[in-house]
Amino acid sequence: MSIILGLVSLVIATAISIAATVFLDFEVLHFSIVFIIPIGALIIGGICGYGYFKGLVLSNKAIKGYHYLIAFILGIICLGAIKYGTYQLTCINPETFNIEYSLDGDHISNYELPDYGPMTFVNFNRYLIETTPVSFSYRRREVAEVSNKTAGWVLTIIDYLGLIVGCMVVSGLATGDRIYCDKCKKYMKRKHIFNIPKEEGEGFFIALESLMAEPMPVTTLKELEQKFSKNAKEYYKCYISYCESCKDTILDITLIEKDGNNKYTENDEFEYKKKIDFNLVQVYTEKKVG
Numbered sequence: 001m002s003i004i005l006g007l008v009s010l011v012i013a014t015a016i017s018i019a020a021t022v023f024l025d026f027e028v029l030h031f032s033i034v035f036i037i038p039i040g041a042l043i044i045g046g047i048c049g050y051g052y053f054k055g056l057v058l059s060n061k062a063i064k065g066y067h068y069l070i071a072f073i074l075g076i077i078c079l080g081a082i083k084y085g086t087y088q089l090t091c092i093n094p095e096t097f098n099i100e101y102s103l104d105g106d107h108i109s110n111y112e113l114p115d116y117g118p119m120t121f122v123n124f125n126r127y128l129i130e131t132t133p134v135s136f137s138y139r140r141r142e143v144a145e146v147s148n149k150t151a152g153w154v155l156t157i158i159d160y161l162g163l164i165v166g167c168m169v170v171s172g173l174a175t176g177d178r179i180y181c182d183k184c185k186k187y188m189k190r191k192h193i194f195n196i197p198k199e200e201g202e203g204f205f206i207a208l209e210s211l212m213a214e215p216m217p218v219t220t221l222k223e224l225e226q227k228f229s230k231n232a233k234e235y236y237k238c239y240i241s242y243c244e245s246c247k248d249t250i251l252d253i254t255l256i257e258k259d260g261n262n263k264y265t266e267n268d269e270f271e272y273k274k275k276i277d278f279n280l281v282q283v284y285t286e287k288k289v290g
């Protein structure tokens with residue numbers, strides 16, 4: 001399943017990239033922000049790898065090192081397919097001598113250029129890389145335009161790596177942070193259960209720890225929810241991950257708070273992940289319970 005979905009998303013990523021070039025004259029692959037972050041390449045790579053990793057998750061396979069190697073290879077194939085597909089469609093308008101994209105035009109390979117020779121696939125791409133001016137813009141204003149062989153190669157390599165990296169790091173998105181149960185060889189279910197206001201945090205964690213330390217707890221997490229949970233802008237977001245087969249359960253909590261830019265985001269430094277008795281949270285795994 002992962003291979004089939006992997007091939008499907010490979011084709012989709014390639015088609016999107018080629019279509020944007022042909023119909024919009026927009027090279028997604030070479031779209032960067034803040035000068036060199038290859039955001040377009042990362043997105044195309046992400047689309048390419050997503051299907052493969054999603055397939056692994058759907059067939060309950062743990063993601064291991066060699067899967068990243070396969071994603072790496074998929075990224076290279078995608079890159080080659082985009083470049084070769086675009087090349088195959090690259091024609092010259094006989095009247096204006098401009099490049100246009102068509103299936104039955106006068107193909108670029110019928111031409112040759114001084115210094116580059118006949119416009120084969122390799123020569124044509126070398127020509128593009130070395131002669132396409134690179135424009136740097138800042139807040140929508142163009143601040144510099146460089147036409148330099150070295151700069152062309154460096155930026156092209158960054159874009160190519162961006163695609164491959166995107167193809168590999170998308171694994172996190174495909175698993176949706178789900179934990180793998182090694183005992184049962186399947187992905188756990190993950191569910192958001194409630195939020196605790198940041199200022200209630202101290203009392204909540206003390207109550208939580210003592211609840212989890214009890215050998216025969218008489219209360220459940222639901223009672224802590226009723227006691228502490230309220231709406232707040234800064235809060236602890238509580239999730240449970242549980243294996244439907246062996247009932248292994250992990251409580252994991254993230255902290256949402258205001259960052260330096262006045263935005264409410266997850267604080268990466270806060271981490272809480274602990275095993276918890278399934279009986280304490282069972283009520284949340286049943287349907288109709290919010």
Ligand SMILES: [Zn+2]
Pocket residue numbers: 181182183184185243244245246247248
């Ligand atoms: Zn299990």
